[in-house]
Amino acid sequence: MLKSYSRAWCEIDYKAINHNLDEIQKLVGKTKIMGIVKANAYGHGDVACARQMAKWGVDFFGVSSIDEALNLRENGIDQDILILGYTPVEHFHYLYEKNIVQSLVSFEYAQKLNAFAKENDAMIRCHCKVDTGMCRTGIIYQDQDKHMDQIIAEYRLSNLSVEGIFSHFPVSDDLGVDSRTFTENQIRLFKEVIDNLKKEGIDCGIKHIQNSYGILNYMDLGMDYCRPGLLYMGVTSDDQIPILSNPDFIPIMSIYANVSLVKWIQEGQSVSYGRNFIATKPTKVATVSIGYADGIPRLLSNQGFEVLIHGTHCKVIGNICMDQCMVDVTDVENVKEGDICCFVGQMGQERVTIDTISRLAKTINNETMSTIAARVPRLEKR
DSSP states (O other): OOOOSSSEEEEEOTTHHHHHHHHHHHHHTTOEEEEEOHHHHHHTOHHHHHHHHHHHTOOEEEESSHHHHHHHHHTTOOSEEEEOSOOOGGGHHHHHHTTOEEEEOOHHHHHHHHHHHHHTTOOEEEEEEEESSOOSSSEEEETTEEOHHHHHHHHTOTTEEEEEEEOOOSSTTOOSHHHHHHHHHHHHHHHHHHHHHHHTTOOOOEEEOOOHHHHHHHOOOOOSEEOOSGGGGTOOSOTTSOOSOOOOOOOOEEEEEEEEEEEEEOTTOEESGGGOEEOSSOEEEEEESOOGGGTOOGGGTTTTOEEEETTEEEEEESOOOSSOEEEEOTTSTTOOTTOEEEEEEEETTEEEOHHHHHHHTTSOHHHHHHTSOTTSOEEEOO
16 A cells, blocks of 8 residues: 555554553553554554554553454554453464453353364463453343353363453443443452452452543542553543543644545536535535545534635535545645545644544444555554
8 A cells, every 4th residue: 555645644643652651541540551652553554553652661452353463463562452352262262372461251261272283282361350340241140140260260271371351341431420420330340359369369460440440530539450442542432521620632643635626516516426415606616635544423414514625614515425535625725636625633623533534434443444445555644
C-alpha cells in the first residue's frame, strides 16, 4: 500500500499518546497501565501505538486474538501480551512458543489448555477471567450463581501458570443509580473472589478490572493494572456521555481526503445515488475522494454532516458513495482539485470530531475508528 498523504489518509499524533497516558496515570494513582491495542489499536495502528506506549513505560498490552499477538511479536514488541479473547486449539502452541498470556474463557477451556500443555511438556501463562456481570466470557461469580470452586481449580491446574485475575464492566459509562449500583457490586464481587483465593492460600497474581470508563468514573481502585483503549487515543466512546473526572486528553487521529474536482450544478440537478439532494439554486459541488469503503459511514448521508475545506464548515450532500462523496462548497472561494478536506481533526480555528460521525451513524467511537479501512494509510502527523 502506498504511504502517501493523498487520496484518503489518517494522520496519527503518536507523540500525544504520552500526554494521554500521563492523564490516565493521574486518575488511577499507582495502578499500572495495560495498553489495549486490539483491532489494530481501534484503527490507529497497533504496532506504532504499542511502540510509543512502551517508550512511555507500558509493560503489558492487551489484544483480542492470537494473530494480533503474533503481529506484535513479529514487529519487535517484547512486553507481556494478554489475549483477552478465545484462542483455538490449533493455535495453542503459539502461547508458549511466543510467551503470550491467555485469558481463560471458561473452566472447560482451561482444562483443555492444561491438557495440551501437559502433553507438550509446557507451562502456559494465563489470567483467570471472572464474570461478575458481563455474561460474556469467564467463570460466573455473581450473586445469583457463584462458581468459586472452578476459579480455585483453575489456579491449581498443573501446567497453567495463572498469573493474574480480571473482570470487566458493562455499564461503567453510565452514572445512573442502577448502573452505579451494578458496577459497585461487581467491584465487591471481584474483591470477594480475591479474598476467597487468599483464604485458600492462593496468590491471585496481578488484578485488573477497569476499562476506559472504569478509569474515568471509578479512578483509583487499588488494582495492579487498568485497561485503557480509547483513552490513550484521546477520546471516549462519545463526548456527550458525562463522566466524573476531567482529564485533558488530546485526540490523536485526524482523517483527510483530497478534492478530486469542483463543478457547478444548476437548480433541479441532483447529486449521487437515490437523487436525495436536488439543488434549489446554483450550487458549487466538490467531489472528495473518500467513501464508505474507507470507513465514512453511509448513514451520514443527508444528515447535514459537515467537513472542513479551507477551514470552513461545508455540508456533505447526497448519498455517500463507496469511494467518494460530494460536498457543497458554494460559499468557499478558490476550492480546486487537490485541496484537502478534513473529516476528523482541526483545520485553521475549526474542528470536526469523530464523536459527530459516531452520533450521526448511531454508534460509538469504538466502532467508527475500528472500521476505518485498511486501504486508508495511518501516517504520522505532519
